[in-house]
Amino acid sequence: MPDLLLLALLLAAIAIGWWLGRREPLRSRGRTRQHATLSRDYFVGLNYLLNEQPDRAIETFVQAIEVNSDTIETHIALGNLFRSRGEADRAVKIHQNLLARPTLSTGQSDQVQLELSRDFLHLGLLDRAERLLQQLMRDTGDDGMRQSAKRLLVDLLEREREWQSALDVALPQLIRQDETVRRAAPHWLCELAQQELRSASPSLARKRLRQALSIDEHCVRANWLLAEIERDAGNYKAEIRLLRRIPEQDRAFTPIILEPLRAAFLKLEDENGLERCLHQLIQATPHISAVIMLAQSLERREGSVSAAEFVGKQLAATPSLRGIDYLINLYLLDAEPAQHERIALLKQHSGKLLEAQPRFRCQRCGFSGAQLHWQCPRCRSWGATKPIIGLEGE
Template sequence: MLGWLFFLLPVAALSGWIMARRHYKRRYRPQESSFSPDYFKGLNYLLNEQPDKAIDVFIGLLEVNSETVETHLALANLFRRRGESDRAIRIHQNLIARPSLSAQQRRQALVELGLDYMSAGVLDRAEVLFLELLQQPGTPPEAPKQLLRIYQQEKKWQQAIDMAKQIPANNKTNTRALIAQFYCELAESLLEKDQHQALNLLRSAHHYDADCVRASLLEGRILIKMRQYRKAVRVLQHVEKQNHYFLPEALPLLYTCFDNTNNLDDFKDWLESLLTRHHHLTSARLMLTRLVEQKQGTEAAQRFLYRQLHQHPSVEGLHQLIMLGEDNHQALIPLIKEVTTTLIHKGDRYTCKNCGFSGRTMHWLCPGCSQWATIRPIEIHLSALEKLLEPSR
């Protein structure tokens, strides 16, 4: 019996070794690649700059394996970023035509196809696609955002308003401020046709954004045309509370109002109080100089502005002082006048606080970053002379 036991021990050991080896092979043997050789063929076409052939290969693979949808989306996005929108459109159209796509995958492909159309400048087709997505359950948030972009580009302001109301406000997109700008666009289009309707639109703008300076400036202009100067004064003076950086835009309008009501003394008092709150507001200082000149004469205006410039120097102030005394110092004054005139005309009058874009005319929609109401007036103080005097590149 003991002999049989010694005989069976090696057999048991060998059997255990064989079983362990089989288990190891099953567990650790290399997995078969899920990639078809055609994938590598398609990649080779891409590397050899033959994108059309690569697209044919990838589209053909989709019919075999629907799990490659993400790969096709990524490929199409690559083409779109390279500016090859036609190829991106082709891939996305073929994706959408596949009945094997899930509802979520199809919605994603439709969004991407809409972006392709927008990249290609075919806004009408993009609009149709995104409107279709709005009617479907589980609308992707990209659909109303892109429709808003389309309506802004096409200047369809009422449709832009309706679409913006469907987008919830967040830290990145203040939709209420956008809606106010769209109402201002509608109001501007009616300034000469229907001033009462324009005022109603501006009230809507204020409803959505109480700090909309543009709406206040437009309302002030309309009220001046309607000779309602006292109402215009209240509206335009409110600009200080909304954003005092825009007061240079309001001051000429306020002068018109006070002048037409023979009330320039009250305007002078208000300007003086304004400068106690905003010491560096050059435009208010120059407006005061104008009032002093009208009431007390040129020499009084010179003395006033001279004192002001000692405390708050600025290019505009220096230029105005020279203009007031241009009959004196016949040789020197024309030269200095020419220098300050050049500086004032060379300097940009408006700048965007978001992207830094600057220019000489006011834009409510920044051409640099496409953001609304980020551009504001600037004044040229003497500290900026060094930059202005740099040679243009």
């Protein structure tokens, strides 16, 4: 059983024990007997818990305590435990049972509705969760509760890919107050911009992307899409300017701009400009993909020896498997017949090692893969997946 779950159950058990201990002395014989039964149930549940039988412990605790104003929080906590264990259907039953009680205060009712919304969201009952959250936002008089409901509703709308609806809920207050929402909102606008591009509306897409940058000036994706718009329009100088802004926003994303950058310079027949640009990028951060691209240009102009010398110096400062693989390629070009077979075998091994390595990794959860995901498939963080240094490239 996970340590976190055990701790939560222990805290719930302590809360139940505290509640039993603070009950007023019972005078009648029947009520004294009831109190003894409750105390016995509590210790039975605690025994199950200590013996790592959480299912039986929870059932015992739920049955041991009646629902009243003193035990609402305990019932809510038990319902949340069920949900955290993947048993959201049981959590729904507990929270719905609480809502049916006429003795709930307004604040308690709001809290139970919020937890019930989380249960529905966990179960994938998005329509029911959305209706409950909309009602809570409309009826609650607690600003903190309204903000919590908004955050949960935004998360729900994002899951449904209702980007404009999520923006409508989040703007402007939630974006100012919540860093996670502020990081996500520019990507919702980028999603809308891509929809506009598919509808052949580049002017509307530009508007969306400028709005994204006004929320987060470091949104790499917005400049990436603006550069794509300029490329499609044949404005290669503008595309280059936009691509070169990306390393200023986040140097880790330098590798993704290299291929479109080279294509744009070649469209302009300006290979010297490309080399100057690559030198500047390498001076700022020596990504191996930029090093290899510059080495390829040197190889065409000066030969493989100059290219190998350049790459060797870079690898001495910043070792890289991809750089070694490229260097082996260069050695193969000038290898003597007797050495060629050995170097080719070394190249085969380095190639297999590279094929087995991911190219991108989420900085939050560690998810890795061969493609760039603007939203991590595992933890759903926006803009957290970046090229892995030393492995980036083709």
